[in-house]
Amino acid sequence: MSKKTADWELDFYSRPILEPDGKKRWELLVSSSEDLSGEPPFRWEKRCPSNEVNSIWLTSALQEALVNAQSQGWESPLRLRCWRTSMKTMVKKAATALGIEVIASRRTYSLMEWLEERERNVYPLEEGYMAGPLAPPPAPILNEPVPLPEAVRGDAWTLASLPLGSISEAKDWPIEFSGLLPIGNSYDKATPVPGLRIFSKRRALALAAWLGGLEPVRLTIVDQRLLLEAGQDDRWLVTDLDQSNLQAAKQTLEDAKEQVGGLQFIAVQATPDEQRFAGFWLMKDMREA
Numbered sequence: 001m002s003k004k005t006a007d008w009e010l011d012f013y014s015r016p017i018l019e020p021d022g023k024k025r026w027e028l029l030v031s032s033s034e035d036l037s038g039e040p041p042f043r044w045e046k047r048c049p050s051n052e053v054n055s056i057w058l059t060s061a062l063q064e065a066l067v068n069a070q071s072q073g074w075e076s077p078l079r080l081r082c083w084r085t086s087m088k089t090m091v092k093k094a095a096t097a098l099g100i101e102v103i104a105s106r107r108t109y110s111l112m113e114w115l116e117e118r119e120r121n122v123y124p125l126e127e128g129y130m131a132g133p134l135a136p137p138p139a140p141i142l143n144e145p146v147p148l149p150e151a152v153r154g155d156a157w158t159l160a161s162l163p164l165g166s167i168s169e170a171k172d173w174p175i176e177f178s179g180l181l182p183i184g185n186s187y188d189k190a191t192p193v194p195g196l197r198i199f200s201k202r203r204a205l206a207l208a209a210w211l212g213g214l215e216p217v218r219l220t221i222v223d224q225r226l227l228l229e230a231g232q233d234d235r236w237l238v239t240d241l242d243q244s245n246l247q248a249a250k251q252t253l254e255d256a257k258e259q260v261g262g263l264q265f266i267a268v269q270a271t272p273d274e275q276r277f278a279g280f281w282l283m284k285d286m287r288e289a
Contacts, residue, residue: 004039006032008077008100009111012048012058012087016119018128023050025128028058029118030065031111032074033081034181036171041110042074058094066098081105081215085232104232105215109181112286145227145237154200154207154268157239159226159249164260165189170280177208177268179216179281187260194252195219195265196228196238199272208268208279218285219264221250228266253285262286 009031014024025047032042044065048057066076082091083106092102123129168183196219200207214230219238221227224246226238241249256262262285268278 003073003075004032004037004042005075006035006042006077007079007081008042009033009081009083009108010091011084011108011111011115012091013084016123016130017126018130019050020128021050026050026053028061028065029111029115030062031108031114032069032077033108034110036180036182038182041114042069042072043114044068055090055093055097058090059097062094062098062100076100079103081108081111083108083111083232088232103215106217106229106232107179107215107283109284109286112284116287143233143235145222145225145235147237148228149210154198154203156199158197158272159194159245159252160197160267161192161194161252162265163189164191164193164263167193167263167265167282170282173277173280174275175277175280176205177212177279178277179212179283181263181282181284183263191259192252192256193260193263193265194256195267196226197267197269197272199269200278201270204268204270204278208277211266211268211279211281216266216281216283218262218283219253219266220285221246221253257285 011029014026017025019025028046028048030044034041046061046064048061070076077100079101080095081103082088088104095102124131164183164187168189170180198207214234217229219226220229221241224241224243226241226249228236228238230236253264256264264283264285266279266281266283268280269276270278
C-alpha cells in the first residue's frame with residue numbers, strides 16, 4: 001500500500017487554559033491539509049511547558065510528529081503552512097532544521113476547523129479553562145491593499161456564482177493550476193457558491209501560476225473595494241465596485257458563510273466561453289483564532 005501524502009498546517013500558540021503554575025497553556029497542533037482523497041486527516045497535538053516555548057522544543061516536537069505520521073502510513077510533508085505572523089520566525093527555524101519548507105499562509109482550513117472544534121468541545125472541559133469575558137486578542141495588523149500588477153489583471157473580470165453540486169465535480173475538470181477542497185454532503189447541491197472569474201486571452205496561464213503562488217485565502221469587500229486576501233497577511237485590490245452592485249456583492253459573500261460554510265472560488269480562463277481552466281481555487285471565509 002502506497003503511503004499517504006499531504007502538506008501540513010501548524011499552530012503553535014497559547015490556549016485559554018491556566019495551568020497550575022498560573023501560566024497559560026501552550027500547545028502545538030499539526031493537521032494535514034484537506035484533499036479530495038476522502039482519507040481522515042493526520043492530526044497530532046502536544047503540550048509545551050510555558051518556559052520551553054522556543055524553536056528547540058518545537059523542532060523536537062515536530063520530529064515526534066513526523067515519526068507518528070510515518071507509523072500511520074503518511075509520508076513526511078514537503079511543505080508546512082503557518083498562519084500566525086508572530087510565530088513565523090520560530091516555526092521556520094524549527095521546520096528548516098528538519099528539511100521542511102515553510103509557507104506563510106492562511107490556507108490552513110483543516111487546521112482552523114479542528115481549532116474551532118477544540119474551542120467548542122475540548123478546552124471548556126479542561127480544568128483551568130478561562131470562561132467568561134476575556135481581554136480580546138490584539139487586532140491583526142492588516143496590510144494596505146496593493147493593486148494587482150498590471151501584467152496579471154487580465155482582460156476582464158466578473159463576479160459570478162456556481163452551484164455547489166457543479167463545484168463538487170471540479171476534480172474532473174481540465175485545470176492547469178488548482179487548489180481544490182473537499183465538499184461535504186451537509187449542504188444543498190443547488191446552493192450558489194460566489195466567486196471571481198478572471199479572463200486573459202494571452203496570459204491566462206501566467207496569471208494562474210502567479211495567483212497560485214499567492215496562496216489565495218478569501219475575497220472580501222472593504223468600503224467599495226473588492227479585495228483578495230492571500231498568504232499570511234497580504235491584501236490585493238481587485239477593483240472598486242460600483243454603488244449599483246456593491247450591496248448585492250456584499251450580501252452574496254455574507255450569505256455564503258451561512259449557506260456553504262464560507263466557500264468561494266477564483267477561476268482563470270482565456271475567455272468566458274473557454275471550457276478549460278488555466279486556474280481554479282476554492283477558498284473559505286473562516287474566522288481566524
